[in-house]
Amino acid sequence: MDLPKSQTPARPVTRVHDLRASDADRERVAAVLGEALADGRLTMDEHAERTERAYRARTLGELTGLTTDLGPPEAQPILVDDRPLQVTFGTLRREGRWVMPVKLPLLALFGTVELDLREAVLQRRHVVLDALVLCGRVRLLVPDGVAVNVTGRTILSTRDVRVRPAGEGPVIEVGGRMLFGSVRARAPKRTLRDRMRGRLRKDR
Numbered sequence: 001m002d003l004p005k006s007q008t009p010a011r012p013v014t015r016v017h018d019l020r021a022s023d024a025d026r027e028r029v030a031a032v033l034g035e036a037l038a039d040g041r042l043t044m045d046e047h048a049e050r051t052e053r054a055y056r057a058r059t060l061g062e063l064t065g066l067t068t069d070l071g072p073p074e075a076q077p078i079l080v081d082d083r084p085l086q087v088t089f090g091t092l093r094r095e096g097r098w099v100m101p102v103k104l105p106l107l108a109l110f111g112t113v114e115l116d117l118r119e120a121v122l123q124r125r126h127v128v129l130d131a132l133v134l135c136g137r138v139r140l141l142v143p144d145g146v147a148v149n150v151t152g153r154t155i156l157s158t159r160d161v162r163v164r165p166a167g168e169g170p171v172i173e174v175g176g177r178m179l180f181g182s183v184r185a186r187a188p189k190r191t192l193r194d195r196m197r198g199r200l201r202k203d204r
Contacts, residue, residue, distance in 0.1 A: 014155035016099045017061025024058045026096060029054045029063045035177045060099065060121070087111035087136070096120070100172075103128045108136030108181070116141045117172070118188060122194060125170045133157070133181035138174065140185040145169040148185040152176040160184045 004203045022191075030051055037047040050066045052058045057063045064080045079098035084105035092108075095116035106113055115129075118141060126191070131138055131152060142148060147165035149172070157178040165171075172201065174183055 013102055013123065015061075016080055016123060017059060017064075018102055019060050019099060019123065020079075021060050021063050025060065025063055025078055025097065026054050026057060029057075029066055032067050032070060032077050036067075041070060078086055079200055085113055095119075099123060100127050103130055104130040106133075106138065106176070108133045108138060110135045112137040112139060114139040114141075118148070122170050122172075126173065127170075128173045128175055130179065131174055131176035132185070133176070133178040133183075135180045137181060139182040140172065140174075140183075142172060142187060143172045143183060144187055146187075147171045148174065150174045150183055152177045152178060154181075156180050158182040163187045 018090060031045055033042065033054065036042040037044070042050070049062050054063060054066055057066075060080050061077055064078055066075065067076055075082070077097060079094070079096065082099070082101040082104070084107065085094070086107045088109045088185050091112045091114065093114040093116070095114075097119050099121045100115075100117060104127070106129055113136070115138075129138070142163055144164045145166035145168055146163060146165050148161050150159045150161060151173055152175040155178065155181060159182070162182075163185050172185075174185075
């Protein structure tokens with residue numbers, strides 16, 4: 001028997017650090033370790049030990065600990081960080097392989113937050129960007145198949161969403177409040193080959 005919605009148990013959320021790593025994630029870390037060996041930041045023994053741990057790693061959290069002392073956060077092969085995003089009078093950019101948590105607080109005061117989600121891992125299929133924007137901008141670049149819904153309260157702000165969602169694809173919800181701000185979401189530009197393939201499918 002189905003439970004009433006109020007009694008339906010909430011599905012547990014896997015911790016960001018406990019999300020499963022892919023073979024591609026392991027290869028990313030191994031490549032950084034190889035570069036560190038080549039330029040002398042790691043000894044042969046250190047490289048061998050860390051590389052073995054990388055290929056045995058099951059979670060993203062296990063992988064991130066292998067390269068934290070080899071470069072700044074923005075140069076890490078995988079970023080696992082669920083802390084709020086904050087920018088004032090500047091630009092904050094997150095790109096590459098990173099984890100988008102179920103709910104990510106964002107604060108932009110006279111600044112811009114740019115999130116490239118083409119290689120990101122979504123903690124769930126429906127994630128929320130809880131934004132507080134004052135005279136700032138939010139810029140999203142999302143892959144094909146991902147929907148972007150702006151549900152937050154906007155006052156004298158603009159929203160411009162041009163993405164290519166799929167029927168049951170992931171959803172990124174932009175909530176919160178925006179005052180004298182803007183949010184823009186884009187899908188990557190399609191190559192000529194991709195455009196031709198799309199036209200051929202429509203003609204069938």
